[in-house]
Amino acid sequence: MSTGFFGDIQKIKYEGPDSTNPLAFRFYNPDEIVAGKRMEDHLRFAVAYWHSFAWEGSDPFGGRTFDRPWYGDEMSKAKLKADVAFEMFSLLGAPFYCFHDADARPEGKNFAESTKNLNEIVDYLGEKQQQTGVKLLWGTANLFSNRRFMAGASTNPDPDVFAYSAATIKTCMDATMKLGGDNYVLWGGREGYETLLNTDLKRELDQMARMLHLVVEYKHKIGFKGTILVEPKPQEPTKHQYDYDVATVYGFLKKYGLENEVKMNIEQGHAILAGHTFEHELALASALGIFGSIDMNRNDYQSGWDTDQFPNNVPEMALAYYQVLLAGGFTTGGTNFDSKLRRQSIDPADLLIGHIGGMDCCARGLKAAAKMVEDGALSKPLSERYSKWDSPEYQKMLRGEYKLDDIAGWVEKQDINPQPKSGRQEYLENVVNRYV
Numbered sequence: 001m002s003t004g005f006f007g008d009i010q011k012i013k014y015e016g017p018d019s020t021n022p023l024a025f026r027f028y029n030p031d032e033i034v035a036g037k038r039m040e041d042h043l044r045f046a047v048a049y050w051h052s053f054a055w056e057g058s059d060p061f062g063g064r065t066f067d068r069p070w071y072g073d074e075m076s077k078a079k080l081k082a083d084v085a086f087e088m089f090s091l092l093g094a095p096f097y098c099f100h101d102a103d104a105r106p107e108g109k110n111f112a113e114s115t116k117n118l119n120e121i122v123d124y125l126g127e128k129q130q131q132t133g134v135k136l137l138w139g140t141a142n143l144f145s146n147r148r149f150m151a152g153a154s155t156n157p158d159p160d161v162f163a164y165s166a167a168t169i170k171t172c173m174d175a176t177m178k179l180g181g182d183n184y185v186l187w188g189g190r191e192g193y194e195t196l197l198n199t200d201l202k203r204e205l206d207q208m209a210r211m212l213h214l215v216v217e218y219k220h221k222i223g224f225k226g227t228i229l230v231e232p233k234p235q236e237p238t239k240h241q242y243d244y245d246v247a248t249v250y251g252f253l254k255k256y257g258l259e260n261e262v263k264m265n266i267e268q269g270h271a272i273l274a275g276h277t278f279e280h281e282l283a284l285a286s287a288l289g290i291f292g293s294i295d296m297n298r299n300d301y302q303s304g305w306d307t308d309q310f311p312n313n314v315p316e317m318a319l320a321y322y323q324v325l326l327a328g329g330f331t332t333g334g335t336n337f338d339s340k341l342r343r344q345s346i347d348p349a350d351l352l353i354g355h356i357g358g359m360d361c362c363a364r365g366l367k368a369a370a371k372m373v374e375d376g377a378l379s380k381p382l383s384e385r386y387s388k389w390d391s392p393e394y395q396k397m398l399r400g401e402y403k404l405d406d407i408a409g410w411v412e413k414q415d416i417n418p419q420p421k422s423g424r425q426e427y428l429e430n431v432v433n434r435y436v
């Protein structure tokens with residue numbers, strides 16, 4: 001039975017590029033085959049419960065701007081929220097969703113009551129999944145909003161908070177497992193510091209590693225088949241977040257022996273905050289063998305804040321999905337819209353329109369990327385650029401069969417005299433522009 005929240009809006013359909021209907025897809029056509037696979041199976045779209053249903057439109061200077069019938073602390077409101085959320089997933093044809101415990105259940109007066117509320121809402125979400133066929137891409141714990149986490153969760157100087165966080169993660173992993181989630185995510189919301197003057201950095205990193213080991217052990221204990229994902233971010237809310245970027249997290253995983261157990265959930269806006277392009281983070285994760293999933297939301301390039309906007313830049317998406325395709329595509333991962341409306345976009349239809357635009361933009365990016373892969377548009381010039389390495393002598397050098405003095409002798413004997421070659425950046429940029 002419909003809640004009526006979206007009025008008489010019907011399931012969003014693909015109408016093709018010429019459509020001017022704001023409530024139709026122009027490029028996202030789930031059944032269309034791209035590079036041998038249905039578009040829906042490539043992109044694996046997920047809606048983020050928090051931004052669309054839990055966030056009330058506040059910013060640092062003002063409070064709630066949205067007016068939704070499910071706001072409030074009662075379980076009945078949480079269920080209405082779930083009803084509307086699943087209605088939206090179905091209208092959009094989004095195959096997945098993602099949620100934090102705190103998005104979906106009322107906070108209890110203590111841990112036991114919060115867990116009881118979570119379990120009740122998880123049963124309800126399970127029924128909704130059954131009814132609609134929508135699945136869970138990932139679950140996670142909100143260990144950053146409540147004031148108990150203000151000095152961190154696993155990295156808190158107070159071990160009571162570490163224990164409370166561990167207990168909360170356990171309940172959220174149970175919930176994710178019960179709902180058949182494909183991944184479990186850890187974003188280090190307040191795992192960082194405001195000032196080194198009150199922070200023992202080494203202790204905090206050790207604590208964070210202990211928590212991640214506990215998570216991995218519990219995953220195996222309960223037989224969770226999904227992937228454990230860490231989501232890097234350089235700052236916001238803390239001045240310095242320990243999971244700064246892909247490179248930093250990889251170093252952390254290596255130091256603590258977790259590099260074969262954990263993969264990355266890479267967010268476009270976080271990449272930008274870290275001073276990287278999205279494709280840099282994706283390419284690096286892929287090169288390190290830890291690519292997992294993506295959060296698809298852009299920042300405002302002028303304000304520099306983590307503004308979590310829907311993607312609308314097709315060339316950026318094309319380069320991102322190009323890296324995703326090179327990495328072999330998603331396995332357990334997907335494209336989660338960790339995106340929210342602007343706080344003036346108060347109409348129910350805005351929720352749909354934001355996602356429709358994002359899905360269309362990703363679809364265009366994917367199609368451009370697939371064509372670039374198919375044509376070898378970038379891979380041919382790339383392999384040409386490195387082709388000299390294929391020669392037997394250079395292969396031996398790469399394998400470590402020559403020492404430094406051998407190489408010096410060889411260079412002298414062969415009279416090696418490197419001749420600079422063009423990097424052809426403008427040419428390659430023009431090639432990309434032919435596809436987007």
Ligand code: XUL
Pocket residue numbers: 100140185187231233267295306338
């Ligand atoms: C915060 C952020 C989170 C994570 C999940 O910037 O991206 O929403 O995706 O905790």
Ligand code: CO
Pocket residue numbers: 187231267295338
């Ligand atoms: Co995110």
